[in-house]
Amino acid sequence: MIASTPAPPYYAVIFTSIRTENDPAGYHDMADRMVELAADQPGFLGVESAREEVGITVSYWESLEAIRQWKAHADHQIAQSLGRTEWYAAYKTRICRIERDYGFSIDKG
Amino acid sequence: MIASTPAPPYYAVIFTSIRTENDPAGYHDMADRMVELAADQPGFLGVESAREEVGITVSYWESLEAIRQWKAHADHQIAQSLGRTEWYAAYKTRICRIERDYGFSIDKG
Numbered sequence: 001m002i003a004s005t006p007a008p009p010y011y012a013v014i015f016t017s018i019r020t021e022n023d024p025a026g027y028h029d030m031a032d033r034m035v036e037l038a039a040d041q042p043g044f045l046g047v048e049s050a051r052e053e054v055g056i057t058v059s060y061w062e063s064l065e066a067i068r069q070w071k072a073h074a075d076h077q078i079a080q081s082l083g084r085t086e087w088y089a090a091y092k093t094r095i096c097r098i099e100r101d102y103g104f105s106i107d108k109g
Numbered sequence: 110m111i112a113s114t115p116a117p118p119y120y121a122v123i124f125t126s127i128r129t130e131n132d133p134a135g136y137h138d139m140a141d142r143m144v145e146l147a148a149d150q151p152g153f154l155g156v157e158s159a160r161e162e163v164g165i166t167v168s169y170w171e172s173l174e175a176i177r178q179w180k181a182h183a184d185h186q187i188a189q190s191l192g193r194t195e196w197y198a199a200y201k202t203r204i205c206r207i208e209r210d211y212g213f214s215i216d217k218g
Contacts, residue, residue, distance in 0.1 A: 001162070001163065003125070016167070050159040050165050052158075052160060053110070054157055054158075055159060056167060058165060089215050092114075095209040096121060096206055097206050099204050102201075103199070
């Protein structure tokens with residue numbers, strides 16, 4: 001689903017990653033848990049995710065402070081550590097401010 | 110591949126879309142052509158893309174002006190129009206400024 005986000009400005013974390021071949025079941029369980037946990041955090045606005053050669057997860061947030069708190073969340077810290085030691089061959093995290101957005105949907109005419 | 114981008118600030122276009130079932134071959138040809146064409150534009154820095162339920166393409170640019178020029182490019186305008194009439198059930202385009210980034214790669218130790 002395309003995340004339903006408010007009028008800008010708001011913030012996003014673009015997380016691009018390349019998986020190792022380690023532990024696919026554990027990885028998928030943790031990825032699902034992290035999406036659920038993120039959705040419970042203050043300031044969370046939505047998330048979009050897809051993986052082919054690279055995985056791209058974009059999470060949307062009300063503020064940089066909300067992003068900082070999510071990064072520091074204890075369970076998320078454990079996931080980040082396992083990401084570096086087990087699951088990812090490489091990743092890049094980019095923190096950005098959404099300046100402008102526009103869209104299109106057949107459903108909305 | 111994870112795009113190799115310079116130190117922030119720089120800019121990104123996060124394009125999230127849901128495909129119709131129309132014209133898969135035509136869509137893939139055009140998507141490939143647009144990536145090649147984007148890479149030839151002034152100010153282009155890189156692109157990352159993946160599709161499952163949603164498609165996410167993030168292109169990176171030196172400036173908002175580079176993004177404006179790419180949006181207005183004649184061949185890209187044709188692709189955008191076909192996107193609305195044929196290929197996409199919905200999409201959202203978000204223009205953002207990358208404030209901060211960090212990464213990890215096994216190759217780099």
